[in-house]
Amino acid sequence: MKFSELAQFFEKLEKTTSRLEMSQLLYELFSKADKEEIDKVVYLTMGELVPSFRGLEFGMSEKLAMEALSKASGTKLSVIQKLYKELGDVGKVALEVIKREGKGLSVSKVYEELFSIARARGTLDKVMLLINLLKALSGVEAKFVVRIIVGNLRLGVGEATIIEALALLLGNRDYKQVVERAYNLCSDLGLVAETLAQKGLEGLEEFKIQPGYPIRMALAERVADAEELIRRLGRCAIEVKYDGFRLQVHKKNNEVYIYSRNLEPMTEMFPEIKQAVAKIDAEELIVEGEALAVNEETGEFYPFQITMQRKRKYQIYEYSKEYPLKLFCFDLLYLDGEDYTIKPFIDRRKRLEGLITLKNTLELSELRIVQSAKEVEEFFEDAILRGLEGIMGKRLDAPYTAGSRNFNWVKLKRGYKGQLMDTIDVVIVGYFYGKGARAKLGIGTLLTAVYDPSSDTFKTISKVGSGFSEEEWIRLKEILDEIKLDHRHARVDSLITPDVWVEPKYVITVSADEITRSPLHTAGKTGDEPGYALRFPRAVGFVRSDKRPEDANTVEEILRMYQLQRKIKVE
Ligand code: ATP
Secondary structure (H helix, E strand, O other): HHHHHHHHHHHHHHHHHOHHHHHHHHHHHHHHHHOOOOOHHHHHOOOOOOOOOOOOOOOOOOHHHHHHHHHHHHOOOOHHHEEEEEEHOOOHHHHOOOOOOOOOHHHHHHHHHHHHHHOOHHHHHHHHHHHHHHHOOOOHHHHHHHHHHHOOHHHOHHHHHHHHHHHHHHHHHHHHHHHHHHHHHOOHHHHHHHHHHHHHHHHHHHHHHOOOOOOOOEEEEEOOOOHHHHHHHHEEEEEOOOEEEEEEEEEEEEEEEEEEOOOOHHHHHHHHHHHHHHHOOOOOEEEEEEEEEEEEOOOOOOOOHHHHHHHHOOOHHHHHHOOOOEEEEEEEEEOOEEEEEOOOOHHHHHHHHHHHOOOEEEEEEOEEEEHHHHHHHHHHHHHHHOOOOEEEEOOOOOOOOOOOOEEEEEEEOOOOOOOOOOOOOEOOOOEEOOHHHHHHHOOOEEEEEEEEEOEEEEEEEEEEEEOOOOHHHHHHHHHHHHHHOOOOOOOOOOOOOOOOOEOOOOOOEEEOEEEEEEEEOOOEEEOEOOEEEEOOOEEEEOOOOOHHHHHHHHHHHHHHHHHHHHHHHOO
16 A cells, blocks of 8 residues: 555544544555555554554654754755744644655555664664655655654544454454454554454454563452442452552563553563562463552552652662562463463462462462451451552452453442542543633633543543643643644544644543533433533643543443442432
8 A cells, every 4th residue: 555545544534523434434444455564554543653562662852853854845944943833733844845746655665664763773863764754755645754753643543443443344343342352462453453454353253362462451340338349249359459550561481571551561660570570480471460669667558659750760770679669469361371361360369379479579469258248348447547548359250351341340449528439530632721810821721521432432521620730731731732633533522612622632630529410511411311520620630641541531430430429428
């Protein structure tokens, strides 16, 4: 396939405001791609070269891209900079200054060149390579190439939409589950597309876990109290809910790979865990656990902030000496060629107990098998007294359901009076200029949404106008303006029109007093029934770098929280 054809599809995808049209367009695009390059088409559509868990980045700023554009098009840098100020997007600048025809490069060729740019060590090399590439491209092609390079493709095509398009490739939307299963086991949509194109339905159905490819993590539902926990799970396991980093650790041929909750590569951040897992008596293995810093002297856990600091530290090794982490292992997903995700939890745990024998960097999560609400209550009270945020409940006979949130795992958290028992993660979909003092900042309120996986859309739930400092508002405006759109994004469902629409990209955490019904918001709205909204929402912290938009809370979770809140009120 020619790259110009891919760019034409990108143009159409960028303009569409309907998600169904988006999946239809993607289906057409994937049908046209050759078997050998469909993986590349998928990655490029997501603005990547490889899945994000491989951690390959371009390392090129807008500034460098502009320099390359200036040289490749023979336009003065000052003219380019002025255009960038006006248009706010290097892609549009490229379209403006590159007027010639392209040389008709193929997708594979452009991909290869992009790969060399990402791989090049020095800035100078990167710029040179980009200049050469741009010289062979038309304006429209260059628009998307530079956007990919600066990490801002702006198509906003989500995984779920790609999965749907791949299902259409198999015949119809009913095949979504097969595609999703394979995706949940490897987190690599390019690989899934390639398998589909080369081996068809059968290849996907036989898709297997491979250490080195992260499994999409299983998540927990909420319960209101100990009674509900027992009612839902019966005789079950309960564990302490540790407040640290969730990690999935892979071992393969003496190499160890560590992935975060949102599947980013984290191996280098946890040298002590890497070392400890390398010593486990297994050739190939995938375990999950929660990592946190423990005070060696008192045995107490350090607050989450101390554990988190490691993310920002450069001297990780020294830091790992000062605040060594422990990994509290709670699940085993794969062991020496055997898929453990399909086995019952209790069997996985037993095998895990056989593997984690030394109480050192790796420990087993604290677990108890219970059958009454009273036992749950006691364990919960004890956990709270120890300063923990709650407990987890796990069904004994349940498999590990990759990539899904259901009642196989539940969480019971401590609630606070007059406040929702949990914070909510929402996605910013637009903003308002603001009134009064805020007007001078040009931003005063955010329009936020929660995720609806069934339609792969973001449905609005609240305006958020408090919780940020003035500096944070300024920074927010800067980062939101980089992703602003001329129209509502195709995956956003809203009855409210903000002053500025943005691509659903950034997640923030908010706390609120309660969830109320509201006709203004689309989260949970059905027919004439009103949707749900947050009462007195305020932001907690800044943008969550560890969550993707699809990791925000879902509409269904909001409904659950609404029901739980009513239940607690009645009691
Ligand atoms: P939260 O903000 O409440 O942690 P979340 O959306 O990040 O929610 P949930 O699925 O709701 O994730 O809660 C499960 C999380 O709790 C896991 O992702 C994991 O990080 C953490 N956790 C802590 N202790 C355990 C444990 N013993 N078993 C499983 N998960 C645990």
